[in-house]
Amino acid sequence: MESPTSTVRHRTRRLAAALVAAAVALPLCSGAMPSAQADPGDNARFARLNDQIEKLDKAYGGDLAKLKDAQHDAKQALGRARNLQNELEGARGLVAQLAATQYMTGSTDPTVSVIAAEDPSQLLANYSLASHIAQNKAARVQQIKKLVADQEKARAEAQQKTKDLEKHIQDLVRQKSRIRNLVKKYKPQSPSVGMGGVTPRMLNVKNTIDREMGPFPTIGCVRSTGDPQDHGTGHACDFMVTTGGQMATGNAQSLGDRTAAYAIAHASKLGIKYIIWRQRIYDMRSPGWDPMSNRGGVTANHYDHVHISVF
Structure with missing residues (x-):
């Protein structure tokens, strides 16, 4: 028959194992999450579009206000996607590392040592502490789940903004002859x-x-x-x-x-x-x-x- 201390230790290790599984499974909660090396919103595509914008500016006689507005929106959306991805990678790594440490060593984390104390008089207090830790970990896991969803939303928005920018450029290219005539007519x-x-x-x-x-x-x-x-x-x-x-x-x-x-x-x-x-x-x-x-x-x-x- 297991002692109360042994029972708490086993519960703690099961909690840690569950946290490891949750951290590893997070990408499945809200679609596949891009890795740290991924390109949120397709920055390479945005860079190519920026090159086209510079050429259009020169060809069409200066600043293209509507196009620059779409360019600004796409740039902001890409920035949000990148920031969320960095935050998400950091949060997932922190929780997974903490949970893995508890699971693999059972004592490296100071809270595990406290929970595993042999003094029976501390059992109730330790059990309450374990519950508190579990709640905090669960809350952190939920925060990461929300980060996954937010990052996916920001990524989709960035991709849409980039598509909108691409459409503006295509429209201008199709009207190249008409716009050049306007530029010639009204330039200084x-x-x-x-x-x-x-x-x-x-x-x-x-x-x-x-x-x-x-x-x-x-x-x-x-x-x-x-x-x-x-x-x-x-x-x-x-x-x-x-x-x-x-x-x-x-x-x-x-x-x-x-x-x-x-x-x-x-x-x-x-x-x-x-x-x-x-x-x-x-x-x-x-x-x-x-x-x-x-x-x-x-x-x-x-x-x-x-x-x-x-x-």
């Missing part, structure tokens, strides 16, 4: 001088080039000083890519190259007569780039602006 316009007396054809070329290639530091059209050539009659504009007579390099030179190439490609449609850029001239009446003589300076040699004349 280049400051312009000498617009009084410009011909309608030159005005159309100026507006088209600015919309498609600009903005430029400035666009200058009608003037009568120096060697005005077509500027004097309103048939030419200078599309400046630098200011202060600075030689165009890097991005500025690239802008000039693209502007000249666009003017050549659309010359027939726009009525362009010739283009001058970087001490060369491209005359539509005799196509091809031809060198020009040195006129003595950066601006005079057209190294800081693209000159476009119309018929």
Whole structure:
């Protein structure tokens, strides 16, 4: 026949064993729980979507407010899922470790030693202590069960938010052509001088080039000083890519190259007569780039602006 102390010890060991089983079985209580290395809400997918957002921002002319709002929601949901997963892993590990220690050693935990005391006079107090410990452990197990459910809910929310973000991006990609046209139409316009007396054809070329290639530091059209050539009659504009007579390099030179190439490609449609850029001239009446003589300076040699004349 077992002694009261032996009975309490056996009950304590059975309690510990039950806690081990509960801690191990927790993932089954609310669906399979992801491991510590899992990706709650699919962070890798979210990172790929962020790359797409950066590209769309550049392609569509700046901050896409609605898209950024969806991006923020997805990021917050992913953060909640990660935090809950970390808390859940820590809680499960703590309970499982404590229960396993009690079960395997029977005495490592101080409370087990107290419960297993040989003094019969302490039996009732020890039994009450064992009940108290059991209640606390059971409450902790219930907390972990709730963490499992909360983490699964947060994970599902994060995945849904990521899907919503993906849909926003897909919608924007499908509307790419329409949005680009809007961006061109309403993007900042280049400051312009000498617009009084410009011909309608030159005005159309100026507006088209600015919309498609600009903005430029400035666009200058009608003037009568120096060697005005077509500027004097309103048939030419200078599309400046630098200011202060600075030689165009890097991005500025690239802008000039693209502007000249666009003017050549659309010359027939726009009525362009010739283009001058970087001490060369491209005359539509005799196509091809031809060198020009040195006129003595950066601006005079057209190294800081693209000159476009119309018929």
